Amino acid sequence: MIENLLAEAGLSECSRAGMDCPGFGTGLLEITIFGILAIAWLMVAASATVAILSSKLPVREQMLWLVAVWVIPVVSGVMWFIHARVRSSATPTDRTS
Numbered sequence: 001m002i003e004n005l006l007a008e009a010g011l012s013e014c015s016r017a018g019m020d021c022p023g024f025g026t027g028l029l030e031i032t033i034f035g036i037l038a039i040a041w042l043m044v045a046a047s048a049t050v051a052i053l054s055s056k057l058p059v060r061e062q063m064l065w066l067v068a069v070w071v072i073p074v075v076s077g078v079m080w081f082i083h084a085r086v087r088s089s090a091t092p093t094d095r096t097s
Contacts, residue, residue, distance in 0.1 A: 044074050045073070048076075068080075
């Protein structure tokens with residue numbers, strides 16, 4: 001059954017060889033790791049983009065943060081969320097005087 005699926009996927013040489021093709025296992029692992037990292041980057045960048053655009057920062061700062069979030073993958077997205085949390089905790093919410 002699995003040999004037929006592999007043959008249909010264009011991997012007939014590997015299926016005929018009994019999955020002993022050199023590099024087949026590591027190549028699949030590399031593709032999986034890259035895919036997971038790409039999905040993580042897109043999720044962090046997209047959620048940071050929404051948070052940045054809904055913030056009350058000046059437009060210039062928003063654009064700089066957006067460029068950073070999309071150019072420097074996960075690190076700048078995490079930095080944005082830390083910056084937003086520090087900024088929101090630094091602004092007073094209760095002014096009773």
